[in-house]
Amino acid sequence: MSSYDVIVIGSGPGGYVAAIRCAQLGLKTACVEGRETLGGTCLNVGCIPSKALLHATHMLHEAEHNFEEMGLKAKAPTVDWKQMLTYKDKTIETNTKGIEFLFKKNKIDWLKGWGSVPEAGKVKVGDEVHEAKNIIIASGSEPAGLPGVEVDEKTVVTSTGALELGKIPKKMVVIGAGVIGLELGSVYARLGTEITVVEYLDAITPGMDPEVQKTFQRMLKKQGLNFVMGAAVQKTEVAKGKAKVSYKLRKDDSEHEIEADTVLVATGRKPVIKGMGLDDLGIKMTERGQIAVNEHWETSVKGVYAIGDVIEGPMLAHKAEDEGMAAAEVISGKHGHVNYGVIPGVIYTHPEVASVGETEATLKDAGREYKVGKFSFMGNARAKAVFAGDGFVKLIADKETDRILGCHIIGPGAGDLIHEVCVAMEFGASAQDLAMTCHAHPTYSEAVREAALACGDGPIHM
Ligand code: FAD
Numbered sequence: 001m002s003s004y005d006v007i008v009i010g011s012g013p014g015g016y017v018a019a020i021r022c023a024q025l026g027l028k029t030a031c032v033e034g035r036e037t038l039g040g041t042c043l044n045v046g047c048i049p050s051k052a053l054l055h056a057t058h059m060l061h062e063a064e065h066n067f068e069e070m071g072l073k074a075k076a077p078t079v080d081w082k083q084m085l086t087y088k089d090k091t092i093e094t095n096t097k098g099i100e101f102l103f104k105k106n107k108i109d110w111l112k113g114w115g116s117v118p119e120a121g122k123v124k125v126g127d128e129v130h131e132a133k134n135i136i137i138a139s140g141s142e143p144a145g146l147p148g149v150e151v152d153e154k155t156v157v158t159s160t161g162a163l164e165l166g167k168i169p170k171k172m173v174v175i176g177a178g179v180i181g182l183e184l185g186s187v188y189a190r191l192g193t194e195i196t197v198v199e200y201l202d203a204i205t206p207g208m209d210p211e212v213q214k215t216f217q218r219m220l221k222k223q224g225l226n227f228v229m230g231a232a233v234q235k236t237e238v239a240k241g242k243a244k245v246s247y248k249l250r251k252d253d254s255e256h257e258i259e260a261d262t263v264l265v266a267t268g269r270k271p272v273i274k275g276m277g278l279d280d281l282g283i284k285m286t287e288r289g290q291i292a293v294n295e296h297w298e299t300s301v302k303g304v305y306a307i308g309d310v311i312e313g314p315m316l317a318h319k320a321e322d323e324g325m326a327a328a329e330v331i332s333g334k335h336g337h338v339n340y341g342v343i344p345g346v347i348y349t350h351p352e353v354a355s356v357g358e359t360e361a362t363l364k365d366a367g368r369e370y371k372v373g374k375f376s377f378m379g380n381a382r383a384k385a386v387f388a389g390d391g392f393v394k395l396i397a398d399k400e401t402d403r404i405l406g407c408h409i410i411g412p413g414a415g416d417l418i419h420e421v422c423v424a425m426e427f428g429a430s431a432q433d434l435a436m437t438c439h440a441h442p443t444y445s446e447a448v449r450e451a452a453l454a455c456g457d458g459p460i461h462m
Helices: 013-024 040-045 047-065 081-105 179-190 210-222 317-331 360-365 381-385 414-426 431-435 446-454
Strands: 003-009 029-033 109-112 115-119 122-125 128-137 141-143 171-175 194-198 226-228 231-239 242-249 255-260 262-265 269-271 304-306 345-347 352-357 370-376 392-398 404-411
Touching: 003 013, 003 115, 003 317, 013 029, 013 040, 013 081, 013 128, 013 317, 040 047, 040 081, 047 081, 047 179, 081 109, 109 122, 115 128, 128 317, 171 179, 171 242, 171 255, 179 194, 179 210, 179 262, 179 345, 194 255, 210 226, 210 352, 210 392, 210 404, 242 262, 304 317, 345 414, 352 414, 360 370, 360 404, 370 446, 392 431, 392 446, 404 414, 404 446, 414 431, 414 446, 431 446
Parallel strands: 003 029, 003 128, 029 109, 128 304, 171 194, 171 262, 194 226
Antiparallel strands: 115 122, 122 128, 141 269, 231 242, 242 255, 345 352, 352 404, 370 392, 392 404
8 A cells, every 4th residue: 555645536637737736746646547548538539639630631631622722733642541540549659658758757656547435535446545645536528428329439439439430431420519529520521521410409519609600610511511400319220330310300300310331429528437436435416417626626525626527617628737737736735726717619620710708698698798809811911821711800808998808719720829818818908908919920810919909999901
């Protein structure tokens, strides 16, 4: 038996970051991970592999659609799917090994196996019980199922199966028009798969700015994705390696079927809590089955903390990381802090979509007066030069004080551009502060400044 100041359960972006911060703050730390490799969902079957495939297929798209226009006359590349998967696996490996290196560097013990908490202050891994003054649960999430849909990870797959299909399917049905479904749908659409996205709601990417939703759906349609909206999937059936998806249209209850080689179920994720003995420990849960925590990320059991996808809030790697750092700081007697009002959300399609803070809808609901500064990438020289003029930046500021309340971007580099607004929001900046900041030319970020100008006297290039 070993004794630690902190044992973290789970080595995803929440867990590994918490472990590193604990160690940096002088706490004797171990991290339990049941997977073969560190890094959790994000590095193994989430953010990183999906971005590798998005990158590779975006290169293909550029070659097929834009090279000729730029005077690049080589034949468009053919796809070696096996090699593309190898590239994706190597990307995973360098990243997961990187965490192993960081654990060694920070003298964090990796306790290999599945952990449980038999009592406060104790963590069991295999047959061994370790003592821990503090425990951080960072067990993450897993794909949520859908009644009537049986996943076999071959024909009917979750995102995990979709990242390693044996071959590129001819036809794919994606159930759910959320971030994961649209990113992976884009990957396969670029590889020539006929994609049909079946979504229960009437708009894609729930919660996003409606103008962004509409523009994004239009762009995805142009890229070949088909959409069936307002459709409730009833069941999937698999025979001889082919799938049939049955759905009902909500507007008239009419019943329909689509056939596909592969069905991707991307209807959300649920917290991983099984097997850790949390019930017996008396840990309180939320109504939605997440671990309930207070403002210091402590559960109802003293000395047991929880962070990341297993607690409330957006299921995002950077939200988990921030909570990991904050919980470590609280444990070491410092003041951990996460500003939940400034957590960006990014969709890594082409173009990218990014948002932070309030939307017009949330402000209307709150009865708050606001103004909108909007700027199209058609007025941005750099974007036009790289065939990326479609899209816009929409900055929302308080009508009276001009303080920035939110930003929604669809366009080139949106996932990076959003951070300028995040920093501005953290500092309580006004739209005018952004508008008065010199932005290098020609950059996409000029569009953010122009949107800020549009909140005041007006943009220059529109
Ligand atoms: P996880 O990353 O889920 O890690 C939890 C770890 O705990 C796992 O490795 C698990 O094996 C381990 N574990 C669980 N129980 C135990 C136990 N009892 N004992 C030992 N180990 C245990 N987010 C973004 O911000 N950007 C993206 O681009 C993005 N892309 C995504 C793409 C896909 C396809 C998917 C599925 C997700 C994506 N996400 C993305 C979401 C992101 O992966 C998660 O929000 C993030 O991984 C959550 O981190 P976490 O530390 O809470 O948990």
